[in-house]
Amino acid sequence: MENQAYRRIIPFLLIGIVGVFLASILIGRYPEPFWMPWRVFRDDPLARQLVLKLRLPRLITALLLGMVLSAAGSVLQMIFRNPLVEPGFLGVSQGAAFGAAVSILWLNRHPLVIELSATFFGLLALAGAYFLSTRIRYGGWVLRLLLSGVAVSALFSAGVGVLKYIADPLTELPELTFWMLGGLYSVTWQDLLFVLPFALLGIGVTYVMRWRVNLLSLNDETAFSLGASLGRERLILLLFTVSATAALTAISGIIGWIGLIIPHIARRMFGASAEKSLPAAMLLGGAFSMLADDLARTLLPGEIPLGILTSAIGAVLFIYLMISMGIKVRSHG
Amino acid sequence: MDKIISLEGIHFQYDPLDPLVLSDLSLEIPAGKVTAILGPNGTGKTTLLHILLGWLKPSQGITRVAGKQHRDYSKRELSRLIGLVPQFESIPFNFSVYEYVLLGRSPYLNPFQLPGEEDHKIACDALEAAGILHLAEKPVMEISGGERQLVHIARVFTQQTAVLLLDEPTAHLDLQNQNRILSLLKRMAAGGSTAVMTTHDPNAAIYAAEHFVLMNRGRISAQGPVEAVITTENLSEIYQIPIRVEKNNGYIMVVMEKGRDL
Numbered sequence: 001m002e003n004q005a006y007r008r009i010i011p012f013l014l015i016g017i018v019g020v021f022l023a024s025i026l027i028g029r030y031p032e033p034f035w036m037p038w039r040v041f042r043d044d045p046l047a048r049q050l051v052l053k054l055r056l057p058r059l060i061t062a063l064l065l066g067m068v069l070s071a072a073g074s075v076l077q078m079i080f081r082n083p084l085v086e087p088g089f090l091g092v093s094q095g096a097a098f099g100a101a102v103s104i105l106w107l108n109r110h111p112l113v114i115e116l117s118a119t120f121f122g123l124l125a126l127a128g129a130y131f132l133s134t135r136i137r138y139g140g141w142v143l144r145l146l147l148s149g150v151a152v153s154a155l156f157s158a159g160v161g162v163l164k165y166i167a168d169p170l171t172e173l174p175e176l177t178f179w180m181l182g183g184l185y186s187v188t189w190q191d192l193l194f195v196l197p198f199a200l201l202g203i204g205v206t207y208v209m210r211w212r213v214n215l216l217s218l219n220d221e222t223a224f225s226l227g228a229s230l231g232r233e234r235l236i237l238l239l240f241t242v243s244a245t246a247a248l249t250a251i252s253g254i255i256g257w258i259g260l261i262i263p264h265i266a267r268r269m270f271g272a273s274a275e276k277s278l279p280a281a282m283l284l285g286g287a288f289s290m291l292a293d294d295l296a297r298t299l300l301p302g303e304i305p306l307g308i309l310t311s312a313i314g315a316v317l318f319i320y321l322m323i324s325m326g327i328k329v330r331s332h333g
Numbered sequence: 334m335d336k337i338i339s340l341e342g343i344h345f346q347y348d349p350l351d352p353l354v355l356s357d358l359s360l361e362i363p364a365g366k367v368t369a370i371l372g373p374n375g376t377g378k379t380t381l382l383h384i385l386l387g388w389l390k391p392s393q394g395i396t397r398v399a400g401k402q403h404r405d406y407s408k409r410e411l412s413r414l415i416g417l418v419p420q421f422e423s424i425p426f427n428f429s430v431y432e433y434v435l436l437g438r439s440p441y442l443n444p445f446q447l448p449g450e451e452d453h454k455i456a457c458d459a460l461e462a463a464g465i466l467h468l469a470e471k472p473v474m475e476i477s478g479g480e481r482q483l484v485h486i487a488r489v490f491t492q493q494t495a496v497l498l499l500d501e502p503t504a505h506l507d508l509q510n511q512n513r514i515l516s517l518l519k520r521m522a523a524g525g526s527t528a529v530m531t532t533h534d535p536n537a538a539i540y541a542a543e544h545f546v547l548m549n550r551g552r553i554s555a556q557g558p559v560e561a562v563i564t565t566e567n568l569s570e571i572y573q574i575p576i577r578v579e580k581n582n583g584y585i586m587v588v589m590e591k592g593r594d595l
Contacts, residue, residue: 081425208445215439217426221388222419226492227412227440272426272472275447 005269006276013283017063020287024059025051027294034298057192058184059290064199065184065248066258066289070281071206072241073259074266078217078274079234080142086260087245090145090238091152093256095125096249098156100179101163104172111186114179115194115250121156122246126238128152140220141230182253182307184293195247202244206278209237213274255307257314258285264321288313337364337496337527338385338415343394345380354380355391355551362496362529362544367522369538370531372548373572378531379420381548382498385529387411399495412440416489418482420500424473430484431469434460437491459490463517479510486517497521499530503537515541535563535587547571559585 026036030050040047072087088094099121103114132148139147160180167173206213215228216237223230249255266281292313296306339362345355354377362368362385370378383389384396387403396403398414406414416437424433437459438452448456460466463483468476473484482502489497499518503511511534518528518541532538538545545562547555549571555562563585568576575590 078426081423083425211442211447212439212444214428214432215436218424218436219419219422221383221386222417222422224388224408225386225412225415225417225498226436227409229408233444267426271432272428273432275432 006271006280009269010280010283013280013287017283017287017290020290021059021063024062024290024294025055027298028055029298029301053189057189058187058293061184061187061192061195061248061251062290062293063286064195064203065252065255066262066285066287067282068199068202068241068244068248069255069259069289070262070266070285071203071278072245073285074263074274074278074281075206075213075237075241076259077263078213079237080146081217082142082146083264084260085146086256087241088249088254088256088259089153090129090149090242091125091156092122092242092246093249093254094153094156094160095128096122096246097180097254098125098159098163100250100253101160101167101176104176104179105163105167109175111188111191111251112194115191115247118250119198119243119246122249123243125152125156126242126246130238141234178305179253180307181305182255182310183296183303183305184252185297185303187251191251195244195251198244198247202240203282205240206237207282209233210278211273211275213237213278214272253305253307255289256311257318258289258310261314261317261321262288265317268321335364336361337399338362338529339397340384340391341395341397343384343391343396345377345384345389345391353551355384358394358551358553360546360553360556362527364495364527365522365525366544367518367528367530367542368544368546369542370529370546370548371533371535371538374533376548377551378548379500382417382500382529382531385496386415386417386498388417409440412492412494414494415496415498416492416494418485418489418497418499418502420504422485427472427474429469430465430471430473430476430487431456431460433473433484434488434491437488437493440492455493456491459487462490463487464513477510479506479513482506482510482514483517486514494526496527496529499528501532502530503532503534511537512540535568539563539585539587563587 026041027034028036030036030047031040036047041051069087076085076087077083096118099118100114103117107113107117129145129148129152132151133144136144136147164173164176167176212233215223215226216230216234220230262285263277263281266277266284270276270280292309293306296304296309340358340360343355343358344353346353370381372378380389384391403411435448435452435456438448438455442448457466460469463486465480465483465487468480473481502514506514515537518530521528539559545556545559546553547562547567554571555567563578565576565578568578568587577588577590579586579588
């Protein structure tokens with residue numbers, strides 16, 4: 001009964017992701033566009049500095065970003081029983097954007113301050129959505145949280161609009177806009193250290209609970225009859241995936257579509273059970289995000305915001321999957 | 334009569350402002366038998382099943398299973414005792430039959446554990462017992478209604494519980510599939526398990542069950558063996574139409590009287 005495809009393909013995925021990582025170290029625009037020959041890396045101290053100080057932290061962050069968004073997307077789609085949910089939907093992305101804007105306008109433009117403010121507001125949005133959902137007197141858990149998420153997201157999005165409107169168009173607005181388009185251009189080792197604990201916890205907890213996630217995707221009464229502590233287990237998964245997403249969004253800006261599309265591809269390749277599709281989604285997401293970031297920093301002489309690239313590629317993949325029946329939306333209760 | 338679940342003086346309402354769904358309801362479920370719960374739409378059968386499961390807590394009254402109150406069990410202990418086949422199980426992701434049936438092992442694994450070799454073996458045995466081993470690799474959402482009902486039952490077999498609750502297990506099934514499900518329940522009971530099913534079909538109930546519970550407006554109007562419960566008077570009264578209970582060669586059959594349209 002073992003999933004044969006999984007056993008066959010996972011080693012290739014693992015080798016693939018290591019390959020992408022190693023290649024990405026040498027992909028860039030120094031000393032010339034697209035590729036740094038090995039001897040340059042060996043002989044040119046500036047090239048080595050560039051790789052160690054700039055590319056490596058950025059690359060590891062891209063890897064973590066892809067893994068976290070895909071893992072969070074997989075988990076949230078399953079526990080919300082809705083294949084169109086993505087990690088930012090509980091207001092986290094818009095909350096983080098609002099936090100970043102607050103910091104850029106009024107607090108401090110130091111990256112660490114922006115990150116802390118974005119993480120704080122991202123988590124505040126989650127807490128707000130969760131609290132609001134407990135006050136709604138009708139509908140199941142899924143409907144209540146989805147409604148609350150939409151409302152909180154809209155509130156923060158309005159807040160971001162106001163801040164954009166009053167931002168100084170010469171100094172603050174461009175920085176704000178660029179932050180929201182998403183990108184890893186400014187990531188340093190310090191940023192990486194900031195997100196590392198959130199990311200590792202998020203990835204670790206979802207990985208060890210991956211079989212259990214299947215159970216949480218069933219009807220509430222069925223999951224209860226199978227011994228699940230629904231509230232507690234869902235809250236644990238929400239907390240770890242969303243805080244990892246919030247922390248990464250704080251340094252990357254809003255990166256859409258990875259968390260939506262990669263879980264679909266993983267389920268299509270390895271079946272619906274998260275026991276296999278979740279680790280696969282993490283690997284695919286990590287590789288996708290590193291490749292997208294390679295494109296973002298090499299395709300044009302200037303940086304292309306990563307969020308634009310992931311949206312463009314993600315939307316095309318989504319259209320392809322829809323047309324080829326890869327996304328099977330069932331009734332959700 | 335050996336009872337496995339008992340309810341005493343149960344009152345239940347979904348919201349303190351709503352009317353009572355169940356009022357002053359007392360009930361005993363005999364062990365090792367199939368019990369059928371009958372009654373009109375909206376009379377509280379599913380609610381009653383959810384109270385037997387422990388999923389809903391009564392506003393008043395005492396519920397016991399295997400000698401202890403429901404609330405004295407942990408969720409996991411309870412899930413090793415009682416399994417549920419719900420009326421609607423929407424599965425938004427396309428699990429294979431095997432992946433779905435394997436979830437029946439959840440009560441025996443902690444949230445961080447993966448199923449082991451023993452769990453896989455039990456799942457295979459359950460598929461075989463339900464006669465659907467050949468469907469193992471098929472996506473759950475792409476099999477017929479009758480097969481899906483067998484899959485749900487196989488999932489509960491994997492759970493290895495003493496009690497199986499089924500909410501209208503034969504609804505929307507053709508006669509052959511109804512027979513498959515009902516015979517499976519009878520075989521289970523013969524093997525010592527307890528099954529409780531709700532149904533709108535008295536003949537299906539008579540086919541499989543030994544103990545009958547008739548509900549009306551949130552109360553029990555009769556319970557006991559077939560002759561005592563499935564009578565012309567009882568059924569005509571709760572359904573408010575003329576119904577005839579006939580006995581043919583020792584077999585009881587329920588028919589609607591013709592020509593008495595509402």
